[in-house]
Amino acid sequence: MASMDTSGGDSGHKKGPGVKKAKKLSTRVDMTPMVDLGFLLITFFIFTTTMSTPNTTRLIMPKDEKDPEKQTEVKQSGALTILMAKDNNLYYYEGQMEGDGSNFKSSTYKEIRDVIQKKKTDVMQLGRGLGYHPDSLDRDLVVVIKPNSDATYKNTVDILDEMAINNIQRFALIDITDTENQAIALTEQKGGGK
């Protein structure tokens, strides 16, 4: 059967004039509609589903403390203030801002990690000198985060994330002051924003 001749060639047996040949049907199925269907379903799934499940970052804010006696005091040596401004510009200063703005520096979101890490090492060094417990050498370190009204939500979350990355235990999200806003405006005018 397998070698049944369908070509009607000269070899093989001759059949009588009334004998009809059984037509050999191809077992091949046209797969094209199936491919169409497959890709249609793929497109459907791509558009209606999401790949990654979003994460949640926990944020715990401090209580409003009206009583100045109970307010947390920040040691000058352990304070790092990060200011966020428009166009992803970033400024920081350590301790208190000098009147002449000499310690007011600009930075970027990439470089700020080094600044935080350096500050953390410095403060831990100081803490060692003061005889703090080895587990809480960085307890004087407080990062003050001050986004101005041109900073975006992404900027804020990025910096909060930076706190998590560098394992900063104490940080605060505080409103920016007018002096700091002026300092930012001055630096931007000078073109030192970058």
Add this chain to the structure above:
Amino acid sequence: MPSVKIPRKSTDTDMTPFVDVAFLILAFFMLATKFKPPEPLTITTPTSVSSSKLKEQDALLIQFDSSGKVYLTVNLQKKEDNALRLDFIQRVNNEAKLGLSEGELQKFVTSSTIGSPLNELKGIFARPVGEWEKIKQKGIPVDTANNELQRWLAASIQTFQGKKMDVMIKGDNNAKYPSFKGVIEALRANEIFKYKLITDPKGVPPGTDLYKLRQSGKGMQAES
């Protein structure tokens, strides 16, 4: 000249491997993805290194988009809690004297999202829920002078007493800080100090303190 016979080739291609690939990809997408929940506004969230996954649970979801419009959604998992939704909107209705009818209040049970100033709610609720998406809603005001989110949250605290409600904040990358601040202020005024920010996952940069913590296996416990 002898004529060269070009053998006639079939234009048929064997589609079987193509089908295999197509269905393989299909199977992958079906297993690896999740259906998108319907969203009243499009938000691209920032990324964070946080490792805790977003759980499906009862929550108050505060969303704000790039233009700073704030929406409040009451997410309740169980159908039985619909009474609480009604109770919640009823409370706001009474407190702010919105003058919504019983039927209009029921619409909140279906949609469970608020995205308009209180004085415009009457107009929104007068229309069928299906049309709400098409209406340009202004968002809940969160500025210092008129922080209406604060009132909504106050009502929610009263309604959902004794229930475990998480507060989640989902903000757009390009939203300006003041709208986030307005949300925080509203939460602070209601003495809610713990909340979760919904973000997209991102890897921890190697060499940092958190990276070392995670490597030592302590970081996970510290966060959870």
